Amino acid sequence: MAASTKLYEKIVAATGLELDISTGLMQGVRNGYSVMVYAPDKQYPSSLQVAIAAKRNEPITKEEIKELRSNCKNVGKVIQGNNCLIVNIKALLANKLPEQVEQVTQTTVDFMAARGWEPCCQMCQKDGTMPVAMVGNNYMSVCDDCLTNLQQNAHLEQQNIVSKKESIVMGIVGAFLGSLLGALCIIIVSQMGYVAALSGLVMAICTLKGYEMLGGKLTKKGIIIAILIMIVMTYAADRLDWAIVVAREFEEDLFISYQAIPALIEAEIIETARYWGNLILVYLFLALGAVPTILAAFRQKDLTEIRRIGNNSHSM
Ligand SMILES: [Zn+2]
Incomplete structure (x- = not known):
């Protein structure tokens, strides 16, 4: 973790995001959007994704993905998640990574604002910029009500597992x-x-x-x-x-x-x-x-x- 913490500290310095050392998540608000930057596979800490929580009725089109990519050469694969857009950061040189994360983040946020994406809770689509939560292996931007629901469900599920008898x-x-x-x-x-x-x-x-x-x-x-x-x-x-x-x-x-x-x-x-x-x-x-x-x-x-x-x- 130590080596990646150093790298992540440079990234948060370049982006103004906030680093959570225990998980390696970098998060914050940009132009009203909740932004999460993280390595989906912790074995490759410099292989990063930007996830931005927002909703839009129409899914992203191929043409739009092409446009987003042409706006910034470090935009890699683009995936539409649950009320969020996930962008892989294409980076070859680790020393350029902080500024590249910044470029991809700003380009994506600008693109989403121009194309009608609105900040919301990733679970219930409630309008607004929601704080970030760790949900199992994932990160999500959710409202307090949804967080409570998720926690209660997880608690019930855990109790089910514990109380399940082994035959x-x-x-x-x-x-x-x-x-x-x-x-x-x-x-x-x-x-x-x-x-x-x-x-x-x-x-x-x-x-x-x-x-x-x-x-x-x-x-x-x-x-x-x-x-x-x-x-x-x-x-x-x-x-x-x-x-x-x-x-x-x-x-x-x-x-x-x-x-x-x-x-x-x-x-x-x-x-x-x-x-x-x-x-x-x-x-x-x-x-x-x-x-x-x-x-x-x-x-x-x-x-x-x-x-x-x-x-x-x-x-x-
Ligand atoms: Zn919610």
Whole structure:
């Protein structure tokens, strides 16, 4: 954060906006519009967006976007949000960024004023310049009533999550059903002649989501259970995949073929390196799919943080 704070301090010096150090949001009022400047992805702190809260009955047209871009070369992608216009700032040199943010902000505000956009609350469209709030991962310019509503809804939702009972038995059923889908995917993809490793992703996501859907919520206990299930089912699916090949080659029963796999590896009829190499690859993709899904389950808790940012209460 330290490096980007330095950069953001230069930006607020150039634009007159106010920096909120805890979130990295730069915000303020320009020509009566509520302006928010931020990095949508905190990993790229110098890749910034300007969001300006305002309403207009007609959506922005392609011609208007073209015009806005021709007014300032640093205007990148333009997106119409919920009662706001979001402009990506195209900047190649970090040392020019402060003045470029200023240019994009002023150009966009001038354009919006000329084209009939009116400042308003992004939620209820109430007229006026509304102060900025952090709503989960987003920033919004909303009136006090809407902020209270958002906070109450988030509070209710959080209580729902907390009071939701976890059913481990149903969770296991869900994880098992999910892992069956994953196993099917491993076998079908491999039998079609493709590398089955990618199916590991499907296995991980289906098993975890299966637990969450039937079990009510994904807790640490659920994650451990789901991981055990997916490890066993991946092994079984991979071995069954080999058994299908063996059964076809030797015109044998599938069940007997499945049981014969270790003996066939021992006898080097199935190459040891190929068998384990393939399995390890599937497990790698399993981990690749499981980690982000688990992280997302824990991150959901932070999504509902809703509070005012900045101390200029310019609500009208
Ligand atoms: Zn409102």
